[in-house]
Amino acid sequence: MSRVGILMRTTAVRLSALYLVLFSLCAAFLVFYVTGMSQRLLDQQTKDAVSAEATQIEAIYGRAGVNGLLRTLERRARQPGAALYVIAGPTGEILAGNVASLQPGLLDKEGWTDEAFAYQRYTDETRKDRHVALAQVLFLDNGLRVLVGRDLQEPEKFRVLVRQALMVALGVMGVGALIIWFAIGRNALKRIDRMSDASTRIMAGDLSQRLPMSGSGDEFDRLSESLNAMLGRIEKLNEGLRQVSDNIAHDLKTPLTRLRNKAEAALAHNTSIDGYRGSLDEIINESDQLIRTFNALLMISRVEAGSSAAEMSDVDLSQSVADCVELYEPLADEHALSLEAEVEPGISVTGNRELIGQALGNLIDNAVKYSEGAADARILVRLSRREGGAVVSVADFGPGVPDDKREVVVQRFVRLDQSRSKPGTGLGLSLVEAVMELHHGRLALRGTMPEADGAKGLTVDMIFPQSPT
């Protein structure tokens, strides 16, 4: 498409065209109004002058009779730029005056001529020179008829002049406006072109590209700024997604490979029914672990999808924490750990009991798993009020997580090297974080004994905000 074609399709140009049409209509109205008004004014002046003259003539006739009238008119008719004077007999034949011929029948009626009429003067050289005038006819008592009029040439010229002046002024304004609009449209178009070039490169996959900014802080800059912020967010999410899918691919491939190896080994080596049975058992266990991982992944994405996916109600947090501790207490006991709870009674939050239970379960399970070689064979679960909300913390006295790894362990599938040998999906803390986000709270990791030299232990806080009541 040609540049002009593109230009014609821009909003700026379309709006400009609309304004141009409206402006022209207004201007045309103005021209006609001004010229019409000035014509009326001039006509009125002409009429006033004719009326005044007619009154004078009547007065002269009354004072000096026909002869006096004739003398006065003869004198007046010869002055330069004189008015029109005709004295005619009772039948309409012209007796005296400065008019050579008149439109016929004009003298038959007393008073104003109905409209402007054409006439010829003696001074006219050809018959083609015709003038237009407005006149009043008087019938004198001796039967004579007198016509007094004024030529309309001058007012007509003036009117044409006014109209021309207005037209020229409007034309200049219109052309100026067109030039300005065109310049603005072109400028806007250029900037939009640069923006769309940048977005084409972004669409081609280069998410690090940003839209250009002129630095003027105008509307285009503001638009670019917010789009750039959006791009930044998308880039970050995309990066996260890529990392997650890489992790998923890796962490699912490993158990799938193990599964396949086991099946292959069973086919190759086992000969007894019991051997096959054992292999199949192992394979089922391995698949169950895979299903578990998938379920956990699905669960996290469902929870992350937001509160619309989970039903929220009033949850008696004190009861939930007590239940969870009771559920996991024998497990801790089996690992020669004591699970101790300090629960402040009567704390409730708006939330999903199942998810809170599962999150807390994950934390206790983790604490049990990673309390090996603990300085203190205890796990402390605490529930207390804080800043209008509530905090559930699970503290262990195991090796803990180094300060610089605390952010990392929350990510999906991240398992620190020393924990690779333990059973688990690497999704436990990710789920807890997603659950806390769903409850508008957060997850915080810290050392249980930050001052200790060796095992610092790990305390995980589930921080619930004040319920919006």
Place this chain on the structure above:
Amino acid sequence: MVSHMKILIVEDDLEAAAYLSKAFREAGIVSDQASDGESGLFMASENSYDVLVIDRMLPRRDGLSVITELRARGIHTPVLILSALGQVDDRVTGLRAGGDDYLPKPYAFNELLARIEVLGRRKGAPEQDMIYRVGDLELDRLSHTVKRQGRELLLQPREFRLLEYLMKNAGQVVTRTMLLENVWDYHFDPQTNVIDVHVSRLRAKIEKDFDQPLLRTVRGAGYMIKDEPRIEGRAEA
């Protein structure tokens, strides 16, 4: 053990339906099959079944609407919903629509079987019984006491509820997830063997000092309380 139970499987995946039907036959359960919601609704209305197994996503009429319609027609056959959507709130909507139990896919057949047998209520104690008895073990639901051979056993409240649920379904396999759901009212996967630890504690209390074991572990499925002498090496399923 022949249960003479008759069930209807409404499932559009024909391979899955065929596998289920064969596995149920081996477990002594007769099953009919329907492959879409409309025919499932028709068969469930026209015939009498002990349990309906309904997939949630079906052609022609979705599983939940089949259940709602059945309930509206006054048919109260227990329904187990199967679903690839396994999350907490899908379960809630499923049960609200009139389902009696909810099992997310993929599931272990033993889990499905155990749940169907419990829903079919062919064994176990009637709901209104105030005292459950299995062999010489006696549980009083009113006074919250447990006695064996007339000797009172001291149980924690949760252990009492665990035993109560096992005895209510005496002679039937109850799975770990069924225990977690019914005794703790949690529906998530605990990832670890917490339930096993609770059961072994309970077992220690009711079997210690007594000759005859009552609470047995069914390999690959769950637990069962029964007063028959244990047949060594045989796995109930």
